């Protein structure tokens with residue numbers, strides 16, 4: 575706009591702090607309310623000392639730079655950020671219905687039906703199309719990093735570093751390796767097609783209740799990923815199994831592109 579709004583500088587004193595929403599290696603997230611507007615947000619508080627020591631500082635800057643410019647219904651907003659001598663504060667959109675990971679656990683059969691799964695996959699597809707158009711890749715899409723907003727609308731909410739959240743952490747200590755594509759397991763340069771693989775892993779997990787390559791040890795999971803060794807249970811519909819088989823493909827160039835996923839019969843049949 576011609577008269578761009580002057581950048582307001584925020585401070586902790588602008589907010590009432592509520593309950594803790596989650597704990598992390600580098601900080602914590604709290605429910606908070608901006609005093610003047612009464613607007614409810616999620617306030618992520620990162621400790622400079624922990625970040626400085628681990629050289630994650632450049633990553634935090636990059637994430638803030640990227641996240642603050644994104645505007646999409648399925649990407650969690652970063653409204654503002656500020657810092658004091660010890661901490662960096664990120665003012666984020668609050669997602670009232672928590673993580674997709676806990677929603678999956680709360681399901682009676684620990685899995686979603688075709689309609690709910692296809693709705694989440696379609697939302698994720700449109701967010702990834704938006705990100706890929708801006709050459710932003712590897713949003714680390716796994717249930718722990720996906721939040722549910724008002725009316726259960728899916729929001730990508732990752733800041734790319736691991737968290738120690740007892741209630742939403744999987745059994746492995748430093749985040750799950752279940753979502754890594756073969757090219758990343760082999761430490762090859764990765765392209766935006768890594769997100770297509772992760773989408774396939776997520777689609778499987780939503781419909782089945784566990785990840786396709788889940789194993790007792792990292793080693794075993796890596797081996798299964800590199801051999802694309804997974805079995806789709808009988809209860810999964812043929813159409814869904816077909817889509818998964820077009821995403822869990824070893825060669826990144828041969829994975830189904832996002833615009834084709836949006837038009838896949840399983841997505842079309844089970845979403846508005």
Ligand SMILES: Clc1ccc(CN2CCN(c3c(Br)cnc4[nH]c(-c5ccc(CN6CCOCC6)cc5)nc34)CC2)cc1
Nearest residue numbers: 595596597598600601602603616667668669670671672737
């Ligand atoms: Cl530094 C760091 C610390 C912790 C984390 C992990 N989470 C990242 C996402 N966080 C949330 C963000 Br950002 C934005 N909105 C949120 N909304 C929630 C939330 C909302 C509601 C609940 C409660 N459940 C809702 C579903 O029914 C059962 C109860 C649990 C979590 N968490 C977040 C919470 C913390 C990541 C990084």
